[in-house]
Amino acid sequence: MAARLAELARRDLPEVLADLRHLVELETPSDDKALLDAGLDGIELWLADRLGPAAARLRHSGGEHGDVLELTYPGAAGGAGPTVLLVCHYDTVWPRGTLADWPVRIDGDHFTGPGCFDMKAGLVQGVWALRALRELGIAHPGVRLLLNGDEEIGSPASRPHIERASADVAATLILEPSRDGMLKTRRKGMGLFDVTAHGVESHAGLDPAAGASAVHALAELVPALTALAAPERGTTVNVGVIAGGTARNVVAGRAWCQVDVRVQDPAEMPRVDAGLAALAPSDPRVKVEIDGGWNRPPLNPNPGSERLLALAREAAADLGADLGDVAVGGASDGNLVAALGRPVLDGLGAVGAGPHSRDEHVRISGTPHQIALVAGLLARLAA
Secondary structure: OHHHHHHHHHHOHHHHHHHHHHHHOOOOEOOOHHHHHHHHHHHHHHHHHHHOOOOEEEEEOOOOOOOEEEEEEOOEOOOOOOOEEEEEEOOEOOOOOHHHHOOOEEEOOEEEOOOHHHHHHHHHHHHHHHHHHHHHOOOEOOEEEEEEOOHHHOOOOOHHHHHHHOOOOOEEEEOOOOEOOEEEEEEOEEEEEEEEEEOEOEEOOOOHHHOEOHHHHHHHHHHHHHOOOEHHHOEEEEEEEEEEOOOOOEEOOEEEEEEEEEEOOOOHHHHHHHHHHOOOOOOOOOEEEEEEEEEEOOEOOOHHHHHHHHHHHHHHHHOOOOOOEEEEOOOOOHHHHHOOOOOEEEOOOOOEEOOOOOOOEEEHHHHHHHHHHHHHHHHHHOO
């Protein structure tokens, strides 16, 4: 079976790359509702062409964010067991017009273009894996395909749909990019916080003592913020943006910073919360306000995910490869599923590098293997 899947994926590679070009040329920045809607319309037409009509279709409004599309395809050739959820986000970090100065191109083994690696290639590979199983008459489970257009900004609209859709399936597969072909079995949880200091303005020369500087207070708080990090437990704290004040000769009335917190251990989340709540500058006239919160919980292995990993390794071994796994600092929609204790595998998408950079690319030579790997895993899940 594995050899036939790999051979078919190699045969179909030109069409796979043509499909990837088509999807990349549908610009879908996370913050552009018009392009997200048009892009999802185009993707749905492409899916109908490649997979035929879905047995069930739901399109949920994302409000100001991208809509969520759920399409269900039945199992085949005896694969009448539980459904498998495939999750792919169609939004990218690249703004409208990026294609004008960064068009899709192939340079040797690299396919480049905005959003190709993160993560339109994963969607294309998942579709071609299902096509291969159908063509070869290999049993596979029903597939529920969920496409969301807000992953890059934390999945604010799609989170409840992902959590609901993953509740009654045998497994959730996240077709996010791999790390050099390895699965991502641990991801850090992420907290996004805004810390604002409210001081008292005054003239810096005529009456400095009447003021309480928010800038000075925030400068005191930054070391307290970074002290919340615990690298030995996988917790990092980064103050990424800082600003405040109105003029050189004014004691600042307001200052603020943006803070990124990453945790691997869920127990770190309440500890960090307590540390943030305890922030207090030395000048009691300055008040501190904390906004934001935890965007995603951490992704850690659970027994169901471990069983999925074992099946994926079997599928890789049949293809003559060893399948590794890795812990990464970035978060994904897989975090949402793992936090509920449900079986999930992440990083089954493209082989390549450079997400969120102009070096973003998919390695063409790794694409047939990834298609065959997903197909092989789906075949095993048919049982």
